Amino acid sequence: MVVNLSLYLVTDSTPAILGSRDLCHVVEEALKGGVTIVQYRDKTSDTGVLIEIAKKLHNITRKYNVPLIINDRVDVALASGAEGVHLGQDDMDIRAAKEILGNDKIIGISASCVEDAVKAVQEGADYLGIGTVFATPTKTNTKSIIGTAGVKTILDTLSRLDRQVATVAIGGINTTNVHRVIYQSAAPAKSLDGVAIVSAIVAAENPKAVAEKLNGLIATPPSFA
Ligand code: TZP
Ligand code: MG
Numbered sequence: 001m002v003v004n005l006s007l008y009l010v011t012d013s014t015p016a017i018l019g020s021r022d023l024c025h026v027v028e029e030a031l032k033g034g035v036t037i038v039q040y041r042d043k044t045s046d047t048g049v050l051i052e053i054a055k056k057l058h059n060i061t062r063k064y065n066v067p068l069i070i071n072d073r074v075d076v077a078l079a080s081g082a083e084g085v086h087l088g089q090d091d092m093d094i095r096a097a098k099e100i101l102g103n104d105k106i107i108g109i110s111a112s113c114v115e116d117a118v119k120a121v122q123e124g125a126d127y128l129g130i131g132t133v134f135a136t137p138t139k140t141n142t143k144s145i146i147g148t149a150g151v152k153t154i155l156d157t158l159s160r161l162d163r164q165v166a167t168v169a170i171g172g173i174n175t176t177n178v179h180r181v182i183y184q185s186a187a188p189a190k191s192l193d194g195v196a197i198v199s200a201i202v203a204a205e206n207p208k209a210v211a212e213k214l215n216g217l218i219a220t221p222p223s224f225a
Pocket of ligand 2: 087
């Protein structure tokens with residue numbers, strides 16, 4: 001499946017980020033603003049609720065022809081008919097996930113170092129979420145803040161592998177720094193395919209406007225490039 005990862009929305013249902021707003025409404029606004037892929041990330045709801053919300057989100061993302069990815073939970077991806085799953089280093093391994101979901105589903109893997117990234121590519125990941133780029137209140141238990149230099153080192157290594165993989169950067173990315181992330185992370189033979197964003201969109205007063213602004217910035221080279 002060819003997937004456009006350029007503006008990757010990752011959701012958060014916590015009061016600190018979503019507030020009292022409705023997640024489905026926020027996601028639909030972001031889709032109107034042009035996000036190209038959506039990940040449902042919810043670390044607290046129980047399985048029944050996860051499946052219910054995933055199905056609701058899937059009905060929305062389908063209208064926009066945008067893939068829905070489920071964080072952590074292969075079972076929820078299967079039950080909701082989502083297009084894929086995003087797994088961390090401590091989640092189910094890629095081969096097992098593929099056995100359950102089938103080969104046509106998207107499998108994304110988090111990588112914060114060269115070793116994790118190379119292993120995920122060798123095991124057949126469809127894309128990598130590389131980070132944490134900048135410190136972020138959204139995920140405080142992160143092992144490593146790698147900066148744009150860390151992302152660049154990983155992209156540089158990936159560019160020399162036989163099998164190529166799509167990549168997004170994640171962690172603290174917003175309208176102010178998105179250009180820096182894209183252009184400072186680029187290695188000579190490999191650039192990011194996109195950026196993954198939680199709070200800059202989900203916590204925004206106007207998620208549609210922020211998504212539109214991010215899309216415009218991603219599409220336009222900055223003056224320093
Ligand atoms: N993985 C690494 S950082 C992060 C995840 C899920 C959270 C990013 O959130 P934000 O609000 O875009 O900084
Ligand atoms: Mg995980």
